[in-house]
Amino acid sequence: MWGRMPIRLLAFSIIIVATLCGIARAETLASVKARGTVQCGVADSTPGFSAVQVNGNWTGLGADYCRALAATIFNDPGKARFVPLQPDERVAALTSGKVDTFADLVPWTLHADTDEGVKFVATMFYDGQTFMVTKASALKSARDLAGKTVCVEANTEAEAEASEYFDANNIRAKLVSITGREALAASYIDGSCAAITAATSILAGMREALPVPTDNILLPDVITKRPLAVVVAQGDDRWFDVARWTFYALLDAEELGVTQTNVDEMLGSDNISVRRFLGVEGDFGASIGLNKDWAYQLIKGVGNYADVFDRDVGDESPLKLPRGLNALWNKGGIQYSPPVR
């Protein structure tokens, strides 16, 4: 009997230390709570991902993630604030604490992950570079681009990727770089470019802005992997946990069948996983400094991942992007989350 006691005390001590460490570093969550709002920086405007409406409202996947944080912390998605930033000041704004995260998702790469003092949380949208052509062109795949003029925005990663792709696959296309996304769109509209290439997330929005969007298609060839991710500053594990589990909860809710519409009904579910998730049984909010109904508030406020996806970029949005890789892991995609348990 005595043999077990020191182990319990040791475990107790560990929890105390872990808690102390947590408190010592819980600066972001504490300052967010004191401020009463979540501040999300946004530099890039991309329809469906992070875009400002005429009324000043921000919409999109990244914007909804910001609201998701506000819902878990304040039970109110309306406590999200959007802070416009210049591209060159965004990292400093995050690491200095001026903003708590970004409302525009960031391409996750080795360089971005390890050289800038930021911490990648999770991939919210698996993106990749592709091509847009007119239906009338009868171009069906990237191979058909041989001999055609393919335009790309100058000084972007897409420019280098397209060049590498054509070289590696021996496709003799004429790659033309154009400065600025608007000029790129204009060259496509006037027919001087047979195709334009960029990330799916960007092309979908550009297609939507064309005179007749449905006259244009995205080719099936996806030539890069480009995970668009949620990012926080380094040095605050508590905030990282809040950000990570807020995102995972969006996925878990979809998998458990908990939606914005049925979340109240689900409070009476017999399913132990649903009961844990919604805080009916156990308390999983405490370890990240939140109330035990944090996930209920999250789904009530913004919906689950499918709700958000459909609204912003999927079937209910103008972009009509398929789920593809962004389907859940058990429905043909790779979106996967550990359980709230």
Add this chain to the structure above:
Amino acid sequence: MTSTRRLNVSRWLARVGLALSVVLLFAATASAASTLETVRARGKLLCGSTDPLPGFAQQNADGRWSGFDVDFCRAVSAAVFGDPDKVDFVPLTGSSRFALLQTGAVDLFARDAAWTMRRDSGYGASYVGASFFDGQGFMVDQKLNVVSAYELNKLRVCVLDGGDEVLNVQDFFFQNQAAYTEVLYEDRDDLTVAYQAGLCDAVSANASWLYAMKRTLPNPATRVILPERISKDSFGPVVRDGDDQWFNIVKWTLFTLIDAEEVGITEANIGSLAAAKTPVIRRMLGLSGTFGAGMGLSPDFMKNIIAGVGNYGEIFDRNFGGNTGVPMLRGQNALWTRGGLLFAPPVK
């Protein structure tokens, strides 16, 4: 008399607990400085592994460790030292695991219990990502002639008591309107003995544990692990909180293994790729770009990892492939481009 003595002991233990708390607090604060520096100064990595689990971690007669999780530790050693062999393995048991991570007795676990919210956020430690996707399955004898869990009916199922496993099996049979008899054991070894003795027709547990059990049974080829998974579990390396540099080193060791398989760089061909022109291969070999500096690693850290232990697929084959005599399907642990869930951000 007895009660006084108990009181004294309690008081003594309380003091020890307090002292430990203080020591641990300092240890935790000190170790927050830089795990990388500590590891370098020590000259070797201390890698925690769970109890030996055949295929994942096992020790031979000479005391040398091998296995899937062991190879991950060796990969981290290769990233830090350019040498996969500068690592000591520390066997861990149940409740003391997080304590050892907190005090700096180990630098990481290659594998802990399944990744859950509580373990990820409640103990001052974080999972860097999933290195092995798992889930509860069933193992049966070949002679039952069953190829799917949905065919299971009217049989005895051995399950480990005290966790979600029992509930998962109940749900599964209830939803399939099938009958079974529960045979519960509190101990894995007892369960294995019971199954071997024919006290149950099927065993239900995490697929990785079923696999490890299969390897220890006589005539493993006569046992079949059915393809269905009735729960979702993932395992992955765990590091203590407070050191983002170390978190990144362990995370990018995992990502490097996955990216290398996707790009096609192997332990076998890496020596012949110095003249490669493909940009991503050149970046991963440290021939272009200056990756790694932000983590305090040399630009050839990815090359060292692959040369030292191979890519993810090679590690999987070495430990679970046909050469083991008990092959495991890649399943969810295939690359995302091949129907699995393994994905890593790009090297650029």
